[in-house]
Amino acid sequence: MILRTQLSALARRPARALLTGMALTIAACAVFGTALSHQVVRQVAVERLSQTPATTDLVVTATPTLDTLRKVRAVPGVAEAVGRVDGYVELERISSAYLQVNADPGSGPLAKVRLTRGRYPSAPHELAVTRRAADRLKLPVGTVVSLRLDAPDTSDPDAPRRSVRATVTGLVEAADDGLEAAYTTDAFAAQLAVVDRWRQIDVRVAPGVSLDAVRAGLAAVVDSDASDSIVTGAQARVREQKETLVDIDVVFVAMSLFVVLAVIAAALVTASTFRIVFAQRLRQLALLRAVGADRRVLARALAAEGALTGMVAGVLGVLAASALGLLVPLVLRGFGIDVPRPGFPVGTAVAVVAGTVLVTMLTVLAPAFAAARVAPLEALRTASTTAGRRGIGGVRAVVGALLAGGAVLSGAVAAASLNGSRSPGQGTMVLMLVLCSFVLAFLALIALGPVVVRPVLAVVSWPLRQRGATGRLAASGVGAAPRRAAAVSTVVALGVALIALTLVVGATTQAAADRQAASVAPEDFNVVADDGAVVPDSVIQAARARAELTAVVPYRTATVRVGASRSDVMATDLDLRQLGARGPQPEPRPASEPGQPQARPATDAPDTVGSRRVAMDQAVARAAGVRSGDSVTIMLGQRTLDVRVAVILDATPLGAGIIVSPTDLDQLGVPRGPTGLLADAARPGEQGRTAAYQALAAISPADQGLRLAVLADQRDQTREETDVLILVLLALISLTVAVAVVGVGITAALSVVERVRESGLLRAVGMSRGGLTAMLTTEAALYGVLGATLGVLLGLPYAAMSIKTFDSTVPVEIPFGQLAATVAVLTALTALAGLLPARRAARLSPMEALATDG
Amino acid sequence: MRTESFQQVPSARSGAAVAVAAVDLVKVYGVGETAVRALDGVTVSFARARFTAIMGPSGSGKSTLMHCLAGLDQATSGQALLGGTDLTVLPDRVLTRVRRERVGFVFQSFNLLPQLTARQNITLPLDLAGRRPDPARFDDLVTALGLGDRLGHRPSELSGGQQQRVALARALVAEPDVVFADEPTGALDSRTGAEVLELLRGSVRQFGQTVVMVTHDPGAAAYADRVVVLADGRIAGEIDSPDPRSVTEALRRLAVPA
Numbered sequence A: 001m002i003l004r005t006q007l008s009a010l011a012r013r014p015a016r017a018l019l020t021g022m023a024l025t026i027a028a029c030a031v032f033g034t035a036l037s038h039q040v041v042r043q044v045a046v047e048r049l050s051q052t053p054a055t056t057d058l059v060v061t062a063t064p065t066l067d068t069l070r071k072v073r074a075v076p077g078v079a080e081a082v083g084r085v086d087g088y089v090e091l092e093r094i095s096s097a098y099l100q101v102n103a104d105p106g107s108g109p110l111a112k113v114r115l116t117r118g119r120y121p122s123a124p125h126e127l128a129v130t131r132r133a134a135d136r137l138k139l140p141v142g143t144v145v146s147l148r149l150d151a152p153d154t155s156d157p158d159a160p161r162r163s164v165r166a167t168v169t170g171l172v173e174a175a176d177d178g179l180e181a182a183y184t185t186d187a188f189a190a191q192l193a194v195v196d197r198w199r200q201i202d203v204r205v206a207p208g209v210s211l212d213a214v215r216a217g218l219a220a221v222v223d224s225d226a227s228d229s230i231v232t233g234a235q236a237r238v239r240e241q242k243e244t245l246v247d248i249d250v251v252f253v254a255m256s257l258f259v260v261l262a263v264i265a266a267a268l269v270t271a272s273t274f275r276i277v278f279a280q281r282l283r284q285l286a287l288l289r290a291v292g293a294d295r296r297v298l299a300r301a302l303a304a305e306g307a308l309t310g311m312v313a314g315v316l317g318v319l320a321a322s323a324l325g326l327l328v329p330l331v332l333r334g335f336g337i338d339v340p341r342p343g344f345p346v347g348t349a350v351a352v353v354a355g356t357v358l359v360t361m362l363t364v365l366a367p368a369f370a371a372a373r374v375a376p377l378e379a380l381r382t383a384s385t386t387a388g389r390r391g392i393g394g395v396r397a398v399v400g401a402l403l404a405g406g407a408v409l410s411g412a413v414a415a416a417s418l419n420g421s422r423s424p425g426q427g428t429m430v431l432m433l434v435l436c437s438f439v440l441a442f443l444a445l446i447a448l449g450p451v452v453v454r455p456v457l458a459v460v461s462w463p464l465r466q467r468g469a470t471g472r473l474a475a476s477g478v479g480a481a482p483r484r485a486a487a488v489s490t491v492v493a494l495g496v497a498l499i500a501l502t503l504v505v506g507a508t509t510q511a512a513a514d515r516q517a518a519s520v521a522p523e524d525f526n527v528v529a530d531d532g533a534v535v536p537d538s539v540i541q542a543a544r545a546r547a548e549l550t551a552v553v554p555y556r557t558a559t560v561r562v563g564a565s566r567s568d569v570m571a572t573d574l575d576l577r578q579l580g581a582r583g584p585q586p587e588p589r590p591a592s593e594p595g596q597p598q599a600r601p602a603t604d605a606p607d608t609v610g611s612r613r614v615a616m617d618q619a620v621a622r623a624a625g626v627r628s629g630d631s632v633t634i635m636l637g638q639r640t641l642d643v644r645v646a647v648i649l650d651a652t653p654l655g656a657g658i659i660v661s662p663t664d665l666d667q668l669g670v671p672r673g674p675t676g677l678l679a680d681a682a683r684p685g686e687q688g689r690t691a692a693y694q695a696l697a698a699i700s701p702a703d704q705g706l707r708l709a710v711l712a713d714q715r716d717q718t719r720e721e722t723d724v725l726i727l728v729l730l731a732l733i734s735l736t737v738a739v740a741v742v743g744v745g746i747t748a749a750l751s752v753v754e755r756v757r758e759s760g761l762l763r764a765v766g767m768s769r770g771g772l773t774a775m776l777t778t779e780a781a782l783y784g785v786l787g788a789t790l791g792v793l794l795g796l797p798y799a800a801m802s803i804k805t806f807d808s809t810v811p812v813e814i815p816f817g818q819l820a821a822t823v824a825v826l827t828a829l830t831a832l833a834g835l836l837p838a839r840r841a842a843r844l845s846p847m848e849a850l851a852t853d854g
Numbered sequence B: 001m002r003t004e005s006f007q008q009v010p011s012a013r014s015g016a017a018v019a020v021a022a023v024d025l026v027k028v029y030g031v032g033e034t035a036v037r038a039l040d041g042v043t044v045s046f047a048r049a050r051f052t053a054i055m056g057p058s059g060s061g062k063s064t065l066m067h068c069l070a071g072l073d074q075a076t077s078g079q080a081l082l083g084g085t086d087l088t089v090l091p092d093r094v095l096t097r098v099r100r101e102r103v104g105f106v107f108q109s110f111n112l113l114p115q116l117t118a119r120q121n122i123t124l125p126l127d128l129a130g131r132r133p134d135p136a137r138f139d140d141l142v143t144a145l146g147l148g149d150r151l152g153h154r155p156s157e158l159s160g161g162q163q164q165r166v167a168l169a170r171a172l173v174a175e176p177d178v179v180f181a182d183e184p185t186g187a188l189d190s191r192t193g194a195e196v197l198e199l200l201r202g203s204v205r206q207f208g209q210t211v212v213m214v215t216h217d218p219g220a221a222a223y224a225d226r227v228v229v230l231a232d233g234r235i236a237g238e239i240d241s242p243d244p245r246s247v248t249e250a251l252r253r254l255a256v257p258a
């Protein structure tokens, strides 16, 4: 009976039920969506990224050569055999550019590419390229290009450079269009890429011939253990698929971690929502209790209601994900990307719905029992808001304090072991401690939320309260229900803490990479003479004369040996004082303990290098067993030179192992002519860089044996890679943030509903429509500000600690701008989430609002 | 004591200036079959610095009339004149100012915001207008209403009578042109009710306040200077200088159950 009353209440207000389950709907959608995309990605990987065409019968993998290929073709029963090459060739250009080289028949069953324009190469000195190669490397059909052939032994400086010319005869489309690749006949491919870069030979057996017979024939040809090196096409494909799928699965496992976070956020939001919904029905529940309803029956009815909500949410989430699964391929097709439509894995769908119901049951239990404990007398209460208790119970306070204590303790232990001496393997343990501390701190925040929220609210709402009645009312509205404010802002805090963590770690990594790049690539351009050649004086003079260039620094390099180490290192006489002002100033380093010389950045070094005083890369120093201040012998051929190590650098320009003075190089017998030239673009930005590039290309044509490397581009590229990684992480975290924002929206909507009479009263005593909207929106925004503030406060120390875990010397960079932007964006988002219910409340006339049955 | 047909009502007693008036006011709720004509052409005026009671059977349109005159609700046709301004043609933005600055309202229940203290509730209209309360008037009011030691309390910590007195203080603090009170004693016991009525009458006598009050209780109506009787959305009559007995008698004569 009671169940029926409750369910009919639910049926009368389906919108309310949807609202209650909304966070779970999003979570279910995310889970099922991840499952669907996993399925699609696996499918695409298996179909498209497989290296071996489906028509291949046998695959010879035993390091084949052109000779092997010829023999294989001669084996009776072999209809077609295609050698696959996996190599690169360098274009004969001033700035280095590479083409991936592949062998392919271009047509027939074993072809992996499809010709889209021109003609497929049929003879040597002909290439077909992918569209990307044609665009990026400017290789349209008809271009004649010089390709550098590496001599097998490149260490011989006197070996003549060889190059071949080839004509681009056509454009091809390959399965993986993301590469700058060239396709040609196997013979030419073998000439371009060196012999040992043959990967495999795909064999198609003539119809009617026994596979085993051919296999036996092949085994005789490759004369190695046949069972290993000759497999069927199917086996090869399965092996390749396994490798790809393992990679894909790892990515999806990582993704699932973030989905799990979103599910946790959704569970927190839903628990809070149930609390609010049940509190709003408190009088009704009390009335039921007053007329004799049993407490347990009541609780069971409420829990059943929760289960139903969970079921609806789960089904909706699954349907939403499926709808997206149908929609996304359509949209992608619009962009020319062909993606198959996901199927509908019924088992997974049922599991997702069941999981949603389970999570809902877990979240509804505590609120249901709390609500069922209502005293029958509550029915007689006239107070219209259900603000609930303000503080927290004793048990909760104790649990919260214990959790907080645990968080501080594990954090302190982690911090202590960071400062102390490090032993290998300790890093993982410290990281686990930090993680553990973070989880404990978050749980403590959940437990102590209502107590924590009030002082934080008092601080963050201070400017608001100065601004007038609307702000004051909004602040007191949030403050009147601290448990609710705590519940919803805790979820926001979770998202923001993760964002803050990512931003700080990202900024620190970026800054460290920048410092590294500033050392390694101290200027924008590097012109290098080929082995044995020098940069002509005319080129240096020309470079100095060009207005597009500045900080032109010629240098010499030589390959030397240091001390007892057996490996060659590069020595250079690059004058650090002449380098353009690049990168950050010397970083503030923690004072190093005496006797433990720290590696230092190159920016510290300029004045320390002199005659017989060298700067050394820290890896080289470690290999040679050298410390700062030690003496060491440098050898070049028969000549030796004793020098002192003035400074050890943690990164050196040009990747040099040792930086010496020009006189030292002279003494080692290195010829006078500079072997390289560094230069900066005179003007900033892309334009300045392009102008400088053209200037350098004009004064140093390729036939003078000079090569131009754009160090600035390399610098930007590492930057971009870090940026992309940060963006991906932020995108994954945004799922949790979205759930949190929806939580704020739900809370705002429910608060507005329950406080509709309050709104009416405010309007009756003269609050304008805009004022009411502003007040209610501000309340929602305050949830966001609260959560964001807590999140940043929580995230920062853990960001610092996790950075210190990896490298205790790196100064932590706090991106204040980005953090402020995060808080601002969250405030705006939560305000937006509150705007809709606020406008609904403000649309009611004061009398309609007052007449509503509270 | 005299009854009149509604055509003769408009003029105010004793030539006093008119504070609020309704002219042929019509209010229809809903549309079509279910439409309810809550006010069916009401013409009535309320004199300045006088205490007027509105009586009539349940559903006769008393609350609706007050809401329309206070700018809380939009009339269907006719005029609702507040100090000569027709509220029915004003946009919501202006009506908001009217409510804030020229009208005080006391409801039967739920008058106070639960999260604000008594003091904050009293000054709410002024806060919304961005004004500070005149300290002298505030003190006078608080003393007159006997709220001196209750200002820091929240509504949940006040008795019903105290809550109603806070609501009264809020209605009076901005010195409005008129105070409307809809059954202000409905939820109170007779002694507390009498206190509130005394206060209302006191504000008329002491501060020259205009007060219009809806009540079902002839005893409460007797505190007023004049009683207007409403039935079926029309003025059914009025009583000057009422006392409990004359009111009951008049209501009975009008076949209006109190």
Ligand SMILES: Nc1ncnc2c1ncn2[C@@H]1O[C@H](COP(=O)(O)OP(=O)(O)OP(=O)(O)O)[C@@H](O)[C@H]1O
Binding pocket: A851, B029, B030, B036, B037, B038, B056, B057, B058, B059, B060, B061, B062, B063, B064, B065
């Ligand atoms: N929001 C509304 N929608 C529809 N009808 C309404 C609405 N408010 C009032 N009414 C109708 O208008 C008529 C007058 O209502 P009103 O509240 O003015 O009566 P009242 O005289 O104040 O009654 P009471 O003494 O019971 O408070 C009634 O018939 C009522 O049913």
Ligand SMILES: [Mg+2]
Binding pocket: B062, B063, B064, B182
């Ligand atoms: Mg009424």
